[in-house]
Amino acid sequence: VQLVQSGGGLGHPGESLTLSCTVSGFALSTHYNYLTWVRQAQGQDLEWVSSIYSINDATYYADSVKGRFTISKDSAKNTLYLQMNNLQPEDAAIYYCAAEPTGAVPASGSQFLRRSDFRYWGQGTQVTVSS
Numbered sequence: 001v002q003l004v005q006s007g008g009g010l011g012h013p014g015e016s017l018t019l020s021c022t023v024s025g026f027a028l029s030t031h032y033n034y035l036t037w038v039r040q041a042q043g044q045d046l047e048w049v050s051s052i053y054s055i056n057d058a059t060y061y062a063d064s065v066k067g068r069f070t071i072s073k074d075s076a077k078n079t080l081y082l083q084m085n086n087l088q089p090e091d092a093a094i095y096y097c098a099a100e101p102t103g104a105v106p107a108s109g110s111q112f113l114r115r116s117d118f119r120y121w122g123q124g125t126q127v128t129v130s131s
Contacts, residue, residue, distance in 0.1 A: 018082065023035075
């Protein structure tokens with residue numbers, strides 16, 4: 001299994017960026033999984049951002065991004081997305097996609113994670129928000 005990320009970069013407050021995470025090794029359309037975006041700001045712990053169930057497309061968001069970020073997937077491309085609108089300086093971080101949780105899954109509020117909470121991780125992509 002591999003998760004390969006793309007997208008991100010520099011955005012200004014109020015602007016939008018999109019992250020992609022292309023999955024190989026299992027099919028999003030048929031393999032039950034809890035696909036997740038996680039971010040890590042400089043000097044901070046891993047923060048859960050959003051998740052989507054691969055089979056029924058149920059979505060979940062952290063309070064800090066609810067209403068601004070949208071998680072989605074394209075089963076034909078086997079790719080997970082994170083559309084980030086109305087970017088704020090506090091959104092600056094390295095963003096990771098992750099799959100196959102090893103235990104309880106985050107689904108609401110504000111939660112911090114460990115690398116061991118998911119079996120597979122993307123390589124990470126930097127998002128910078130600066131005016």
